[in-house]
Amino acid sequence: MAAFAEGTPCWLDVSLPDLEAGKRFYGDLFGWTFGRGPGPGPAPERGTAAYVAAFSDGSRVAGLVAKRDGRMPTAWGVYFATPDVVDAARRVVAAGGRMVREPVRMDRVGVVALAADPGGAVFGLWQSEGQAPGQALRDVSGDEGAGGAEGDGGAEGSGSAVGAGAAGNTGAAGSAGEDVGFERQGEPGSFCWTEVYTRAPEAVDAFYERVLHVSGSDATGTTVEAVPFRLWSPKGATPGPGTAIGGRSVMTDVFPAELPGHFLNYFAVTDCDATAAAVVRLGGRVRQAPFDITYGRMAVLTDNQGADFAVLAERALSAEAAGEARGPEAPETAEGPEGAARPQEAAETEAGEEGAAAPKRRWGRRRS
Structure with missing residues (x-):
């Protein structure tokens, strides 16, 4: 196994x-x-x-x-x-x-x-x-499931x-x-990436490196230096984009003050726009409309009961691009009173789009 x-x-x-x-x-x-x-x-x-x-x-x-x-x-x-x-x-x-x-x-x-x-x-x-x-x-x-009664x-x-x-x-x-x-993982209809959003990056970076035994490395060479992104690589792996399995972003003033840190989980899809349209048809909402990033097209969505998630339609990566790929960092959004998100100003959103990238293709595997 x-x-x-x-x-x-x-x-x-x-x-x-x-x-x-x-x-x-x-x-x-x-x-x-x-x-x-x-x-x-x-x-x-x-x-x-x-x-x-x-x-x-x-x-x-x-x-x-x-x-x-x-x-x-x-x-x-x-x-x-x-x-x-x-x-x-x-x-x-x-x-x-x-x-x-x-x-x-x-x-x-x-x-x-x-x-x-x-x-x-x-x-x-x-x-x-x-x-x-x-x-x-x-x-x-015979007891409750994990978290089942944890108010x-x-x-x-x-x-x-x-x-x-x-x-x-x-x-x-x-x-x-x-x-x-x-x-x-990493194939259409399955998980492909996760990232945590926080207002306490230094404390959170040290926390996950100690608790999960991951190695952190700062993402560089993007146009989103105003929103620092840190990559996590498994224990024993050389830290960097080629081994990243998740990451940490930073919540800025665009997020409501009452919104705590949280994880955003991504699913791979073949057509980001069609998936976003399907979410609306099924009674969900589009928090962040589909947009292009370096290695594909992504959107942040909410299902018909209020659970948030993201989707990514990955482009075929060249051998050179694959060596630089990292997990997608979504542009900042801020949840409104009913949980709806509002995007940043256009200039900030464009910067986020240019800086994000896709998960490594190592996710695209089946267990046997």
Whole structure:
């Protein structure tokens, strides 16, 4: 079984008020089908009505979970791989973050936890089953899914909290455990990139390098130096664009003061404009209209229940461009009172478009 390196995104899911409506929306938008899949909901519901796995051409790509608590945000959340969730949780607190949900063992799929960085952005940690034997962890085989009853996460703001459950295999290379997590990435209809937005870049940079054991490097050679962007590379890899698996942007005054730090997750598509039009047709909204970036065309969208995400239609990369590619940094947007975003002034938006780039094609793989 292929595994995920420490600190890399290994799963994402979305918490929704109406699971059936979510299945209709994303099934139409991305062509997903849905079925049973490992997830940390309560044992009687796991893989059934409360949590479903989404498949693209038969490969597992995401999860959808029914919210149990209306106070929880409607949001997409990303999970990162770790070989030891308990130790990672200690590093979260030591690095200035906080635990939203302490590590809990989910039968069959491993150990999961939810954390918030110093800027308030919430993310998941996942350890595959079979690692760190002997850890004193609460078994939640009949309890709530990770984040399912955590009202604290709801205060983080739209797009800032991990969904109330996950089906991710976050073991490091060589780990044991059930075959869970992404089976497909970087191909149309699947995850391709994640980035965190924050007002505390120095604290957040140090936080993720300590907690996820990633190496950071500043993106250079773009026209968006006014909005610094930092790339994350996995432990052991040479830091830089060629190995980046995620990144950090900065929230400037264009964002509402009440909006906390948050992650924006991207899906690969073949036609960005058609996808944006489909979102509107299906009852969602376009937060940032499709625009060109160096390596493709992207848009920031909101589904018909309020969960934000981005899409990227990648251009074919030349060998030279592939060596310079990095994850897409979206132009700044600011959420309005109802969560709608307003773009920056045209000049700023154009600068953002020129500076962004596409994820590496290494994402385009299937697990076997």
